Amino acid sequence: MTARVATFLDLPAASPGGSVELFRDLYTGTEPLIPARAFMLDAVHNGPSAVPGLDLLAVDGKCIDEPGFTQYVTALHRALADVLDPEDVDVLHLQHLTFGATPALLRTLPDHPTIALVHGTDLLFAETHPDQLRVLRDTVRRADAIVVPTSAMADRLRTLAPDAARVVKIPWGIPDHLLAGPPPRRSSPEGRQRLLYAGRLTPEKGADRLTQALGVATNFTLSIAAPPHEFRALRPALHRAGLDVHYLGWLPRPELWKAFADHDALLMPSTTLEAMGLVALEAQACGLPVLYQPVPGLDETLGEAALPTGFTDPNHVAANLRHLAVSGLADDLRAAARANAARFPLSAAAASLSHLGDSLS
């Protein structure tokens, strides 16, 4: 019998980000790939979740550092204890190892086998926040298995938690139905290259670089799909750089996939480790060439199937865009993109996680 999972992501249900999408892809829905009691935060106390299979916990006072963190974990623990029956759970899937949900889940079900799934944000925060580094190390010590999506993540984890043992690499994936039926590509009526940035506009994603990176390129339009408050914060810099930007909003996945099909290239100017780069893989599944900064994680996931680009050098960006526009490179990259994305079906990730859970419980 498949192990019954309990898992908890310490974020409000509607939060943006790849981790949230992955969490929902794996554990929620009417027929989840991994049947689970899946929890997120109900930030505004809206009552029952609109997402099937997702339970919301109405706990206030989220924080990531002391003082306050211990108290917050206690509040999460109490909320979990009210709704989780230990008898109904075989294995814990810990997400975001440095934040409150993980110690709360461990405190609620201390004797259950645990799989710790390392996301990118955990490691980035642990590098700069002592309290979160402590939580990361505690979690790693207690986990029966630690899952990373790329070797780059394993390497970074070991620099932060040298005694991490039982590290298993299970690449994350993108929905099988996207791979089977991506939206049809639509060509440009204008003849200009349609560039797309999709994701959070945070420093680690290279948002600041974006404004300079396109300084030399010509004959393009830039669309941005990002959270609204982050776009508004970046907008003055875009304006100063003279970039004419079309803002798409923070799109739900099916609409984002359609946007992929309506553009000619995805830009990923990340400045540091990317856990996996799921947004790039989803773009590739839709036949969209990707220009990426070859940071750890992304180079492993994308490799030769996308175009490594130095986003700190506007001339390099312009040269790559020109090359993409006038040579047969775009067709080659589209074919390579689809083939690369097909290596990462989410069902395979779910099956591997379930198999690992069965071996522990």
Next chain:
Amino acid sequence: MPSTTEHLHGLVTAGVNDGVYPGAVWAVGNADGVIDRGTTGLLDPTRSDEPMTPDTVFDVASLTKILAVWSTIGTLWQDNHLDLDEPLGQFWPDVAGYPLGQVNAHQLLTHTAGLPLRAQLKNLYGTNHDAIRSGVLHEALHRPPSQAVEYTDRAALILGYLAEYLSGEPLDHLATDRVWSPLGMRETRYGPLPTATVARCAPTELDEETGTHLKGIAHDFSARLLGGVCGIAGAFSTLDDLTVLLRYLLDPGTAATPPGFGPDWTRESLNVHTGSLEPARGLFWHPAPGTDPADQSWTHYGFTGTAMWLNPKQDRWAVLLTNKLYYTRDREPLATLRDQFRETVFG
């Protein structure tokens, strides 16, 4: 006013470029008609072939409180079917003997009734419409009436129920028959919208259940829970229809057929009725934020990103319809832009 016009065009377009909303439709005018108007942006930012147009239909959210509730309550008042100062319990059996029975319509219209601050209809009363109605009408007060001005959706919901009780008609029928049809507001109606109209409706927030943005279905959760029709929200309208209403409020002579309420109701409503309590309010209308009530710049906003202003002193009205909820629930970016829009129009 060439410089003002230019400024308004730039201001509203900047809202698109700055990611405040995907698109907007606006107009400024007086009793005689439209002085200037414009459209900018897209219905849906992912569909570049669907621009905002003057006939774009908007989910106007809380403007429903004016379009449907304020107007029909005014009609009942004008017809002497309703005494604003009489405790509801004295003529409305549904609330007699309950805390709401001591409240009067005037307090509901000024948001001073002491009602619970949040609707929370489903959590408190379930999904049955009768149970919700009964629950709302029998609910305890959050504080004694006339002590504080606290905007609540419940005030409009209760007044909608009251209008239905006094008229014997559902609120949508009452509003259509007595207000919208006489004024010629042909595009104003409660949702869900018919299929033929949905295509030119501005989408609002992402619906988690369907994974798409709401379009032609009211965003307001209470309105949807109640089948689309209630006093809180749920109405859809267009720039032209709101123009007709606002022109009528400035000059009753502009209506081909007068609606059920007349200038007496408008005059009564566009006055501060909250004494020393803050913030000052008229009857459902309120002085625009940042203005002195003596300026006579009255307004009402809708959560989806809609707004209308009315200034009898200056013989001027303004409408700004956006679908900012497509992007975010954050209030600040649109609040700032609304204030700039209002300052440009009314000074």
